[in-house]
Amino acid sequence: MQVLSALQWRYAVRRFSEERLPAGDIETLVDATRLSASAYGLQPYRLIQVDSREVRKSLLPHAMGQDKILHCSHLLVFAAETDLGEHTVDRYMALLGSARALSQEAHAGMSNHMKTVIAGMTPAQRTGWAREQVFIALGTLLTAAASMGIDSCPMTGFASHGFDQVLGLIEQGLTATAVCALGRRHPDDDHAGLAKVRLAASDFAQVV
Numbered sequence: 001m002q003v004l005s006a007l008q009w010r011y012a013v014r015r016f017s018e019e020r021l022p023a024g025d026i027e028t029l030v031d032a033t034r035l036s037a038s039a040y041g042l043q044p045y046r047l048i049q050v051d052s053r054e055v056r057k058s059l060l061p062h063a064m065g066q067d068k069i070l071h072c073s074h075l076l077v078f079a080a081e082t083d084l085g086e087h088t089v090d091r092y093m094a095l096l097g098s099a100r101a102l103s104q105e106a107h108a109g110m111s112n113h114m115k116t117v118i119a120g121m122t123p124a125q126r127t128g129w130a131r132e133q134v135f136i137a138l139g140t141l142l143t144a145a146a147s148m149g150i151d152s153c154p155m156t157g158f159a160s161h162g163f164d165q166v167l168g169l170i171e172q173g174l175t176a177t178a179v180c181a182l183g184r185r186h187p188d189d190d191h192a193g194l195a196k197v198r199l200a201a202s203d204f205a206q207v208v
């Protein structure tokens with residue numbers, strides 16, 4: 001689909017059909033999300049695919065009554081890292097070193113720069129920064145899904161702490177930050193076909 005048609009076609013689905021998406025489509029979407037941009041390329045988050053019906057049922061009490069987490073085909077939880085630090089930079093530098101040739105000097109310079117930036121943040125700012133990166137990846141996922149004609153609903157209407165406990169995220173240094181339900185819109189979803197509500201282009205974008 002052309003990008004603007006895809007973005008007009010997509011909407012935040014409130015009611016999903018029971019249709020399951022092919023596994024290959026989900027693999028493509030996870031890979032598209034993995035390729036998302038992030039600040040310094042640090043990717044300070046993980047993507048958790050919740051296939052288990054039992055686990056989804058355990059998440060429901062923490063999802064503000066949004067039972068689409070049960071009915072959607074696939075449920076993806078974005079979990080931000082809560083322990084950003086020097087090890088995060090070391091992990092990236094190791095990947096960088098194996099992907100690209102880099103002089104020792106350039107390597108040390110980049111690494112020190114990133115470590116200094118992170119050291120200058122409070123723990124809350126570090127987690128906030130990791131959470132910001134999640135939303136970029138969420139946007140990538142939504143656009144990729146729309147371009148493939150796959151329906152989605154981005155969600156932050158859930159209690160992070162409850163999701164963290166059910167998914168065992170706390171001990172992994174992660175916290176649930178955003179959720180994306182994927183599947184096919186139900187023929188009776190009353191949000192399907194509603195006109196988009198957006199700022200006019202002239203109010204939205206400025207040229208100076």
Ligand SMILES: Cc1cc2nc3c(=O)[nH]c(=O)nc-3n(C[C@H](O)[C@H](O)[C@H](O)COP(=O)(O)O)c2cc1C
Pocket residue numbers: 010011012013014066153154155156157158178196197
């Ligand atoms: C970060 C984020 C969180 C959202 N959380 C929810 C949610 O918890 N439940 C829901 O039904 N829709 C949620 N939405 C969907 C928005 O309400 C929807 O995108 C917005 O009203 C624009 O409509 P459209 O996406 O259908 O064009 C969320 C969207 C975003 C981007």
